[in-house]
Amino acid sequence: MIRIISFLTLLIFSPLTQSGAEVYSQSSFGYKPGEWTAFKFRKNKSINREVDISYRVVSGDTISSICRLFDVNQRDLLELNGLSVDHILQINQIIKLPPGSFYPSYFDPLTGARVQLSGGWVGTQKVKSDLPILLLAGHADSQGIPGSGTAGAAVDLLGARPMDKSMRDELYWNIKIRDAILKLGLQNGLNVRSYDPVQRTIVDENDLRTNWSVGSIHAQNGGYPLEIHFDAYGKYGFGSGLIPAISTKLNTVDESLARKFGRYPINFRDGLGAPRRNIRILEIGKLEGELENKLRNPESREQTINQIAWRVTKALIDGIESR
Ligand SMILES: [Zn+2]
Numbered sequence: 001m002i003r004i005i006s007f008l009t010l011l012i013f014s015p016l017t018q019s020g021a022e023v024y025s026q027s028s029f030g031y032k033p034g035e036w037t038a039f040k041f042r043k044n045k046s047i048n049r050e051v052d053i054s055y056r057v058v059s060g061d062t063i064s065s066i067c068r069l070f071d072v073n074q075r076d077l078l079e080l081n082g083l084s085v086d087h088i089l090q091i092n093q094i095i096k097l098p099p100g101s102f103y104p105s106y107f108d109p110l111t112g113a114r115v116q117l118s119g120g121w122v123g124t125q126k127v128k129s130d131l132p133i134l135l136l137a138g139h140a141d142s143q144g145i146p147g148s149g150t151a152g153a154a155v156d157l158l159g160a161r162p163m164d165k166s167m168r169d170e171l172y173w174n175i176k177i178r179d180a181i182l183k184l185g186l187q188n189g190l191n192v193r194s195y196d197p198v199q200r201t202i203v204d205e206n207d208l209r210t211n212w213s214v215g216s217i218h219a220q221n222g223g224y225p226l227e228i229h230f231d232a233y234g235k236y237g238f239g240s241g242l243i244p245a246i247s248t249k250l251n252t253v254d255e256s257l258a259r260k261f262g263r264y265p266i267n268f269r270d271g272l273g274a275p276r277r278n279i280r281i282l283e284i285g286k287l288e289g290e291l292e293n294k295l296r297n298p299e300s301r302e303q304t305i306n307q308i309a310w311r312v313t314k315a316l317i318d319g320i321e322s323r
């Protein structure tokens with residue numbers, strides 16, 4: 001159990017007019033900052049001081065099971081959320097938790113919240129020891145168009161400058177992590193390479209230069225394409241985890257990544273473009289809170305990138321060696 005003292009989750013207090021269905025294509029979710037009550041309230045605060053935390057309801061939850069999970073008093077929880085004791089929870093409902101609540105294992109000290117959807121699959125197919133792995137940075141070919149990735153909580157909600165104004169922050173970090181995994185993978189004997197489309201805006205997803213086209217061909221040739229992503233912040237993201245390919249042949253590398261990062265269901269969001277092409281999506285974590293702070297802070301940046309990249313590399317090694 002971990003006590004969280006400075007985990008940032010952006011609770012949205014104002015009624016929202018748009019669903020959170022576009023995890024991969026939100027552009028500040030189409031909101032103007034003024035529509036966010038929480039934004040106005042928090043704008044001038046330091047990122048680190050936030051202690052609000054929230055929980056997304058999953059199937060089977062009850063008020064009392066959530067209280068047990070987080071070790072909080074039922075009356076406090078009901079009062080904080082303005083709920084009555086006979087309230088029926090809805091899946092994906094966001095429940096505010098009192099500051100200082102205990103987090104169960106779904107919170108990871110490095111990558112933050114883990115996906116809490118039921119995965120329901122196990123990767124059992126063996127892979128060759130020289131499995132060709134292709135690393136891709138999510139959204140590397142879709143800047144400035146729908147599907148450009150999350151700008152992150154710091155930029156969208158707290159007024160920070162983008163890391164690189166030519167791209168969304170998610171892509172900036174996706175590239176850093178991709179390159180760090182490549183380096184560690186090669187040092188550790190993996191048959192790994194990376195691909196970058198270079199052209200940052202390719203409108204036709206089936207253009208031969210896109211991540212998806214190159215990844216799809218890699219998969220058809222028996223390789224393992226892995227696209228690195230960070231998830232959206234706040235209630236729009238689900239957390240770290242592997243979104244598997246839409247396939248009945250999930251393998252021990254899928255299994256290993258899911259165990260280290262979390263497990264999304266097959267057919268997540270009715271089959272995203274990448275998984276339909278046999279490309280795996282690894283959500284490193286939600287681009288918010290401590291994870292984003294550690295990446296943005298120049299003093300902790302390199303270490304954080306390396307820690308994340310090593311976790312991925314180790315998962316790849318373990319998955320290949322699992323026989
Ligand atoms: Zn993404």
